[in-house]
Amino acid sequence: MQQWAWMLAAVLASGAQAGDAFRAESVNHPQVAAVERYALQSPAKFNLPYSGAFASEFPQGLPFAPGSGLAFKGKDAQGNLLFWSTGDRGPNGDAPRVQEGGKKLESKIFLTPDYQPRFAQIKLVRGKSASVIQSQPFQFAEGPASGLPLPAGTVGATGEVALSDTLAVLPAHPRGVDPEGIVPDGKGHLWVVDEYGPFLLKVEAKTGKVLQQLAPGRGLPEVLQYRQPNRGFEAVARTPNGKIYAMLQSTLNINGETKHSAGIIRLLELDPTTGATRMLGYPLDSAAYKKNGDAKIGDLVALDNQRFVLVEQGKGKDKQMRNVLYVIDIAGAEALPQLEGKEAEYATAEQLAGLKLIRKQRMFDLREIGWQAEKAEGLTVVDGQLALINDNDFGLKAELASGKDLDDVLIKDGRLPEGEALQVKATKEDSELWLLKLKQPLSAYYPQ
Known part of the structure; x- marks a missing residue:
């Protein structure tokens, strides 16, 4: 902690000369003393080449966006901070639903459908910069990973229609x-x-080689198959005893019935030595949301064998984004039971109150200290302090040129209604890596 304080003082003193890549700020906040903000630098060699329909928006190609997860790796010989991070399935955007017969199917537009999902290493030089220094694609034994949706009927399929930037249907990928x-x-x-x-x-x-892939019914509990589309596992942590904890992004939607009524989000515990699993229930902030299905977990990091910090976020009932940090404690939490033959997602508030769920203690909302990004999706601990990174969705956003909501129109036979056009624009949103200097140790937030 003394080393952190000394470095922070030096960083604050040097911030004025650091330029856009770095900014240090004192914060008038009960829990946070200061924030170091680093605009993540990604060398052009990591950019994704793009010459499609919206190439004028991305003259240098699409920027690599490794902000979907973050983990502290250690320090190099010079004391610089090293992190693992990961990007998601690649540059994609929302699109109108596709009419197929009598069905209206969800769709996504993929600008670079040949993108191979990849993870990265980031080096942070205190008071100067944070940069991607290495990027590695995921590789299965059968070939490279893809970001495209899985074929219908296979484990993990979302039912989405993948579209090119000209609205042509793209093949699913195994x-x-x-x-x-x-x-x-x-x-x-x-x-x-x-x-x-x-x-x-x-x-x-x-190497990026996938050595093992656990799935619902194949190493993981089958009930996880009921995750909402694109709301599967969002967070992962490892405790000092070697156990792995993976957390769903949102509520399960069992038989299409519990998306908005479930009061819990599931945390999976895995013992990688034995393969044993159990699932614990995290009580979400139901009162904060219009619908429980709007709540999302951003990331999770272990503090010890029983306590973690996580981000719970989403648009609240007041239509404002919330990115709230909690310390949670799994000691005393019991594996989720079935109640009257049904999963815990069907439990009433009274029934949930009778279960031994994960305990939680609110820290603060990142919005209170100037966080502007929608998605805080990477969280880790460095020298007892917190580091966060946002997911900027590869710096793009898709929308209708008319300004209508995407849900207001349909794509039929590969075309939008006459007079409508889908456009993709660069958002100019940075990937930012933040270091937070807290006024109290994390132990001060342990649930009592």
């Missing part, structure tokens, strides 16, 4: 993954979680 969290196992491997399956991947750090 090796589709959507990485959203990353943590080292301390033995040269990484555990990576995915939103599609949900999957839990064990990956060789040096």
Whole structure:
């Protein structure tokens, strides 16, 4: 802690000369003393080449965006901070639903459908810069991973229609993954979680080779198949005793019935030595949201064998984004039971009150200290302090040129209604890595 304080003083003193890549700020906040903000620098060699329909928006190609997960790796010989991070399934955007017969199917537009999901290493030089220094694609034994949705009928399929930037239907891919969290196992491997399956991947750090892929019914509890589309595993942590914890982004939607009524989000515990699993219930902030299904977990980091910090976020009932940090404690929490033959997602508030769920203690909302990004999706601990990174969705956003809501129109036979056009624009949103100097140790927030 003394080392952190000394470095922070030096960083604050040097901030005025650091330029856009770095800014240090004192914060008038009860829990936070100061914030170091680093605009993540990604060399052009990591950009994604793009010459499609919206190339004028991205003259240098699409920027690599490794903000979907963050884990502290250690320090180099000069004392610089090193992190593992991961990007998600690649540059994609919302699109109108596709009419197929009598069905209206959800769709996404993929600007670079040949993108291979990849993880990265980041080096942070205190008071100067944070830069991507290495990037590695995920590789299955059968070939490279893809970010495209999985074929219909396979484990992890979302039912989405993948579209090109000209609205042509793209083929599904059997090796589709959507990485959203990353943590080292301390033995040269990484555990990576995915939103599609949900999957839990064990990956060789040096090569990106997927050594193991756990899925619902194949190493993971079958009930996880009821994750909402693109709301599978979002967060992963490893405790000092070697156990792995993977957390769903949102509530399960069992038989299409519990998306908005479930009062819990599931945390999976895995003993990688034995393969044993159990699932614990995290009580979400139901009162804060219009619908429980709007709540999302951003990331998770272990403090010890029973306590973690996590981000709970989403648009609240007041229509304002919330990115709230909590310390949670799993000691005393019991594996989720069935109640009257049904999963815990069907439990009433009274029934949930009778269960031994995860305990939580609110820290603060990142919005209170100037956080502007929608998605705080990477969280880790450095010298007892917190580091966070946002997911900027590869710096793009898709919308209708008319200004209408995407849900107001349909794509039929590969075309939008006459007079409508889908456009993709560069958002100019940075990936930012923040270091937070707290006024109290994290132990001050342990749930009592």
